[in-house]
Every structure is written in structure tokens, then in C-alpha cells.
Amino acid sequence: MATGQQIIKWFEEFSPKHLAMEKDPIGLHVGTLNKPVSKVMVTLDVLENVVDEAIDNGVELIIAHHPLLFKPLQQINPDTEKGRIVQKLMKHDISVYAAHTNLDVTKGGVNDAMCEALGLEVEDVLVETKRESLYKLAVFVPSTHENHLREALGDAGAGHIGEYSHCTFHSSGIGAFKPSENTNPYIGTQGELEKVDEVKMETIVPQSLLSKVLSAMEDAHPYEEVAYDLIPLENKGEKQGAGRVASLKNPISLKDFAEHVKTSFDVPALRVVGDLSKTIKKVAVLGGDGNKFISQAKRSGADVFITGDLYFHVAHDALGMGLNVIDPGHHVEKVMKKVVHDYLQTTFEENNIQTDVMISKANTEPFQFL
Structure with a gap:
């Protein structure tokens, strides 16, 4: 428990x-x-x-x-x-x-789940709120445990660059240390200087996975005390934000897509703004109250914006800018x-x-x- x-x-x-x-x-x-x-x-x-x-x-x-x-x-x-x-x-x-x-923004959270329920292919976030911070992790490990540690770090989420996982760089050298009388060393003898063939393994870790990766490193590493460096990077991490911009595999009319939304979210009714005959291909999705994001939805190039709690005057604004909107309610979250x-x-x-x-x-x- x-x-x-x-x-x-x-x-x-x-x-x-x-x-x-x-x-x-x-x-x-x-x-x-x-x-x-x-x-x-x-x-x-x-x-x-x-x-x-x-x-x-x-x-x-x-x-x-x-x-x-x-x-x-x-x-x-x-x-x-x-x-x-x-x-x-x-x-x-x-x-x-x-x-x-945070559950709206996170990958695999509310907005991604809404897109999945609708059978949409996510292409981007609707409103960027931040870029995730990245760190470089450099850890020193005996060459005998290099592959084991690489797998553990990669499985915990380190070393992901685009569609590639378990990305690392290593360089070889000699590690030296002298265990004190209070240690129980994996390699070496108390009070004597020990030299070991080691590998310096470097990889990238997103901030959200830092704790998980460091824990995996500690568990996979054979030493009592793990020598490692953690360096903040200026590299831009994954874009994070509210809502999603996605696409339909096969374009359909606004009327038919609204029926699809109704069925997918199991709602008895929904509200639609726009020309029901318009063709829908690109979709902006934002769970909850999306009234203040209609301009971003329009700029994204979306043919329709799916959100909840649409205000009367905001619906007028959407109509005026040529943005179709489907409001299936807040509860679809x-x-x-x-x-x-x-x-x-x-x-x-x-x-x-x-x-x-x-x-x-x-x-x-x-x-x-x-």
C-alpha cells in the first residue's frame, strides 16, 4: 500500500x-x-x-x-x-x-484525450505557455555497467530527442577514489586509492522527469556514491501550452463533424456557430472555458474551434471573424x-x-x- x-x-x-x-x-x-x-x-x-x-x-x-x-x-x-x-x-x-x-497542458492530459476521443491527429499546441527546461546529465560509471545504466536512464525518459530515444554520448577515462573506513565500496578497499576504467555518459533530461531519471540513475548505478553533473541548458525544450491544434484524416462538413463530436463525447446536445455546410479539416480543441482563445484558434488556421461555455457575444465575434465553433459543454472534460x-x-x-x-x-x- x-x-x-x-x-x-x-x-x-x-x-x-x-x-x-x-x-x-x-x-x-x-x-x-x-x-x-x-x-x-x-x-x-x-x-x-x-x-x-x-x-x-x-x-x-x-x-x-x-x-x-x-x-x-x-x-x-x-x-x-x-x-x-x-x-x-x-x-x-x-x-x-x-x-x-497542469492536467490540461500536460502531454497525454485532458486536451490530448479529447483529441483522441475525436480521432484527431495532434499537430501543435494552441496557446504556448512555456518551453520545458532541459538539463544535461553527465554521470560517471564503470564501463562494465555502461549499457545497463543507459537503458535505465532511457527507460526513465532521459535522452529523448524528437523521435529518438536513449540518446547518449560517452567518453572513456580513468576514475580514481579512496574509500573511507565508513564505506562499503562496490569496487576497491577502504583506505586505498582505487583506479577504475570508467565511462562519462552524457544525456538530456527534461525538467518534469528530472526526479524520476535521477532516481533511476541511483538504482541502476553500482556505486554507493554516484558522481554526476547536472547542468541547466539554454536549448529550447518541448513546447507546452493550453489546447491543441489537430487535423481530421478525412475532411467532412461542419454539420457531420458536429454530429461526430456529439457521439464521441456522449452528449445529448451541443451548440454550433457557423455555416453547417463548411468543410472541416483542421480543428482547434480546448477543454473547459475557451472564450478568451478564439483569436488564437483563428490564427492557428483551424476550420472549427471545439470548446465549452461559449459566451453569447464571443459567439458573435467568432461568427464575424469566420471561425466555426462547436460547444459540447464543459463537462466533456x-x-x-x-x-x-x-x-x-x-x-x-x-x-x-x-x-x-x-x-x-x-x-x-x-x-x-x-
Whole structure:
């Protein structure tokens, strides 16, 4: 069984906190992560029916996309829904952790999952928010363990350049060291100078994988003390940002594509702005409220913009600039539940962790369609 801290450490390797937009209230909202967790629940929203479901299923940690506490509470009053939610969570020792815009931005997150559900081929991010920082890792290892260490670093995500993986450069030399009386050296004798044929292995590591790669390095390296250098680089890393720009394999009309969106996201209705006869090939996608990004969607060359919560006057603006828009609602971000569930389940299995993970079945869609 893993602790909450370990679970969130693994989760943040997938959805790093540094990807979140400024002032986005992500992270731990209620409870503690310093406890064993036997069951995790993944949800889009933390409403009272979701908390009741968690209580009924013996859940100890909820991982949500939409933060429970967007604004600080002035009081915890059980006469209000928010107060009852917090009271129930505390009473039943259930912790709540939120991953919001960082889960939108991260590779394989909300927006990529929406594109996958629609059968789109992702080409670019819609709105660049940052470039991931890169580091050069140079580690010294006995030549006998060179291949083993290279595989471990590459498997952890180091050395990825474009479509190439496990990229390294090595140079050979002689490593020298004298073990003290407090050591248990893999090679050498206490108090005596030892010289070993070693390899200096160099590779590139993205910031989001730094902790994972260094941990893999420590595990794969035979020495008690690993000698390595970690150097920040000026090279530009992978572009990261909100939304995606993607394409359809076969162009279709806006009307037919809207029906496809409706079916793919399993929604009873959606709103469409534009000429239903227009041909759709290039698509901009942004889960949640995308009102402030219609100009970026237009500049991307997209034939249609898929987003939620479209405002009346923004719809007029889109119409005026010739941008078709499909609004299937905010709740389609529910695709994140399976993404996070599958990631955690795989991680637990790989680490032989006896912690269960479940998807919330409680309905958090506030709208009904008549």
C-alpha cells in the first residue's frame, strides 16, 4: 500500500505542478497526504454526491480535475453545500488533491484525450505557455555497467530527442577514489586509492522527469556514491501550452463533424456557430472555458474551434471573424477520469503497490436537456 505522498509524487511525474497557470489553485485542498492509501477515486468535480460515493466505497484520497476550493473559504458552515463537503471529508479522513490547468497542458492530459476521443491527429499546441527546461546529465560509471545504466536512464525518459530515444554520448577515462573506513565500496578497499576504467555518459533530461531519471540513475548505478553533473541548458525544450491544434484524416462538413463530436463525447446536445455546410479539416480543441482563445484558434488556421461555455457575444465575434465553433459543454472534460485512472493503475502495478483506483460514477453535469 502506498502513502498519499508517494501516489501524488508518481502522479506529478505525469502532470507536473509547474505546468499550471498562474494562481490556479492546484494541489492538496483537504486532508493530509502523510498516510497510507488503500483506495483512490478519480473525479472531474468534487460535489457532495461525489464525496458520498467516496465514503460508501472506503476511498481515502480523491484526485480531481476541478479544484474544490477555487476561492478561500471564510467559514466552514455545514448549513452550506461547501461546508458539508469539507465536514464530510474531514470526518471520514478523505484527502482531496486537484490537478487543473497542469492536467490540461500536460502531454497525454485532458486536451490530448479529447483529441483522441475525436480521432484527431495532434499537430501543435494552441496557446504556448512555456518551453520545458532541459538539463544535461553527465554521470560517471564503470564501463562494465555502461549499457545497463543507459537503458535505465532511457527507460526513465532521459535522452529523448524528437523521435529518438536513449540518446547518449560517452567518453572513456580513468576514475580514481579512496574509500573511507565508513564505506562499503562496490569496487576497491577502504583506505586505498582505487583506479577504475570508467565511462562519462552524457544525456538530456527534461525538467518534469528530472526526479524520476535521477532516481533511476541511483538504482541502476553500482556505486554507493554516484558522481554526476547536472547542468541547466539554454536549448529550447518541448513546447507546452493550453489546447491543441489537430487535423481530421478525412475532411467532412461542419454539420457531420458536429454530429461526430456529439457521439464521441456522449452528449445529448451541443451548440454550433457557423455555416453547417463548411468543410472541416483542421480543428482547434480546448477543454473547459475557451472564450478568451478564439483569436488564437483563428490564427492557428483551424476550420472549427471545439470548446465549452461559449459566451453569447464571443459567439458573435467568432461568427464575424469566420471561425466555426462547436460547444459540447464543459463537462466533456470527464475524459480525464479514464486517463488518470489508467495511469495510476499502471503505475501501481509496475511498482507492485496494493492500492486500488476507481473512477467516480456520480453525475456532476449540472445541465439537463429537454
